[in-house]
Amino acid sequence: MRYHVTTFGCQMNEHDSEHMRGMLESLGYEPAPQRSDADLILFNTCSIRETADNRLIAHLGEAKRLKREDPTRVIGVGGCWAQSIKEEVFARFPFVDVAFGPGQVHRLAEFLASDSLSAQGYFEFEGFTGELPEKRSRSFQAWLQISVGCNCACSYCIVPSTRGREVSRPIADLLEQAQRMVGDGVREITLLGQNVNSYGRDLRPSRASFAQLLGELDAIDGLDRIRYTSPHPKDMREDVIRAHAELPSLCEHIHLPLQSGSSRVLRAMRRTYDRERYLDRVALIRERVPDVALTTDIIVGFPGESEAEFEDTLSLVEQVSYDGAFTFLFSPRRGTEAALATEGIVPHAEKVARLERLVELVQRCARERAQRFVGRTVEVLVEGTSRTDPDRLRGRTRHNKVINFSGLARPGELALVDVHSATSQTLAGEERLLARAG
Ligand code: SAH
Numbered sequence: 001m002r003y004h005v006t007t008f009g010c011q012m013n014e015h016d017s018e019h020m021r022g023m024l025e026s027l028g029y030e031p032a033p034q035r036s037d038a039d040l041i042l043f044n045t046c047s048i049r050e051t052a053d054n055r056l057i058a059h060l061g062e063a064k065r066l067k068r069e070d071p072t073r074v075i076g077v078g079g080c081w082a083q084s085i086k087e088e089v090f091a092r093f094p095f096v097d098v099a100f101g102p103g104q105v106h107r108l109a110e111f112l113a114s115d116s117l118s119a120q121g122y123f124e125f126e127g128f129t130g131e132l133p134e135k136r137s138r139s140f141q142a143w144l145q146i147s148v149g150c151n152c153a154c155s156y157c158i159v160p161s162t163r164g165r166e167v168s169r170p171i172a173d174l175l176e177q178a179q180r181m182v183g184d185g186v187r188e189i190t191l192l193g194q195n196v197n198s199y200g201r202d203l204r205p206s207r208a209s210f211a212q213l214l215g216e217l218d219a220i221d222g223l224d225r226i227r228y229t230s231p232h233p234k235d236m237r238e239d240v241i242r243a244h245a246e247l248p249s250l251c252e253h254i255h256l257p258l259q260s261g262s263s264r265v266l267r268a269m270r271r272t273y274d275r276e277r278y279l280d281r282v283a284l285i286r287e288r289v290p291d292v293a294l295t296t297d298i299i300v301g302f303p304g305e306s307e308a309e310f311e312d313t314l315s316l317v318e319q320v321s322y323d324g325a326f327t328f329l330f331s332p333r334r335g336t337e338a339a340l341a342t343e344g345i346v347p348h349a350e351k352v353a354r355l356e357r358l359v360e361l362v363q364r365c366a367r368e369r370a371q372r373f374v375g376r377t378v379e380v381l382v383e384g385t386s387r388t389d390p391d392r393l394r395g396r397t398r399h400n401k402v403i404n405f406s407g408l409a410r411p412g413e414l415a416l417v418d419v420h421s422a423t424s425q426t427l428a429g430e431e432r433l434l435a436r437a438g
């Protein structure tokens with residue numbers, strides 16, 4: 001039997017898909033190079049914005065055609081979109097055999113091992129996908145799911161309803177899994193959670209903290225790099241910032257989602273911090289880790305966002321001068337508070353115009369910030385060949401910058417690279433061949 005998985009959405013979905021693959025291969029399934037070669041066609045879906053829904057629906061059209069050609073094919077839909085429309089999946093898309101939410105990835109095995117009744121749905125929140133077998137796309141990099149769910153109530157966001165309440169994995173399990181990964185050749189681990197820095201507060205009998213987890217992971221021999229995503233500004237405590245300054249394997253990059261630079265809009269978004277508090281966190285981070293790379297997420301056109309409030313976002317971006325940012329048009333999501341707004345709706349054209357102004361500023365800041373690397377020698381974890389030039393290599397710096405360079409290092413090796421130039425997105429350089437980093 002052969003399977004094919006298409007993944008949409010965030011790193012958590014990438015992670016969940018690696019576990020779907022691992023689980024399927026432990027059941028004897030083999031990967032199919034293309035969807036049309038597969039007996040089991042899976043979609044791991046996202047519902048964060050309307051564009052994500054639309055993209056998926058186009059792909060489902062092809063699955064429908066393939067199912068018509070061969071009705072023995074099994075079509076499965078997992079992830080946040082499936083969770084957000086639950087049993088409706090089968091009424092709207094009758095060719096779907098099995099649908100499951102992010103908390104039910106393990107049930108896929110159960111479904112496949114049964115007599116495969118059609119139209120089965122699994123939508124409870126239970127268990128951690130991170131505990132299932134996994135098949136990593138790169139042998140030297142791994143995701144580590146430290147918690148599931150989210151207890152925040154950001155008024156625009158569908159995630160709390162698709163991934164449930166926050167539950168942390170026990171620290172001993174995480175350390176054991178990380179040890180095992182390092183034993184298998186992993187050099188870089190990215191910790192995943194919707195709100196990683198609230199990790200551990202729900203653990204009983206003894207609580208744990210995110211900073212403690214970072215410290216214990218750093219002590220693992222052979223683990224060169226630790227990253228995490230995403231922290232919430234409200235939980236960005238001094239101990240986590242100190243960890244960045246002190247722990248050798250913790251990378252100099254913090255993705256700190258802003259969403260808006262206006263305190264009024266932040267309140268309407270229920271982010272629980274204001275502009276001053278956010279700037280105060282940034283100041284503390286920059287004081288302790290002066291060279292840190294800061295990136296963020298920003299939403300434009302939230303209901304009620306005025307021109308002046310949008311300009312507050314621009315001025316904050318200018319002040320912080322991010323190394324990069326993901327920028328989004330506000331998209332009303334079913335079941336969320338912000339989707340109920342009837343007043344202050346920002347017209348689409350205005351949203352797009354604001355986004356363009358923001359993107360221009362973000363790119364200028366990113367380009368300027370990136371110039372600080374020119375002339376420096378940076379440590380690069382080699383990921384493969386450059387996407388634009390097969391004679392060059394591609395990797396990532398500790399600051400999470402993509403770098404294309406000439407050299408001889410192999411994927412999975414740490415190379416020392418002299419940086420010659422920088423754009424807003426990437427660096428370019430040349431490997432120092434006489435001094436290999438590791
Ligand atoms: N838990 C993470 C990631 C959430 S989703 C966090 O809080 O950082 C990633 C990003 O998508 C969010 O940070 C937000 O900027 C954006 N986003 C979420 N819901 C959105 C919506 N309804 N419209 C537009 N962007 C949205």
Ligand code: SF4
Nearest residue numbers: 150152154157159194
């Ligand atoms: Fe969504 Fe807010 Fe939770 Fe992030 S912290 S997943 S934006 S509700």
Ligand code: F3S
Nearest residue numbers: 009010046047048080
């Ligand atoms: Fe991720 Fe999309 Fe769900 S961003 S958490 S897969 S809604």
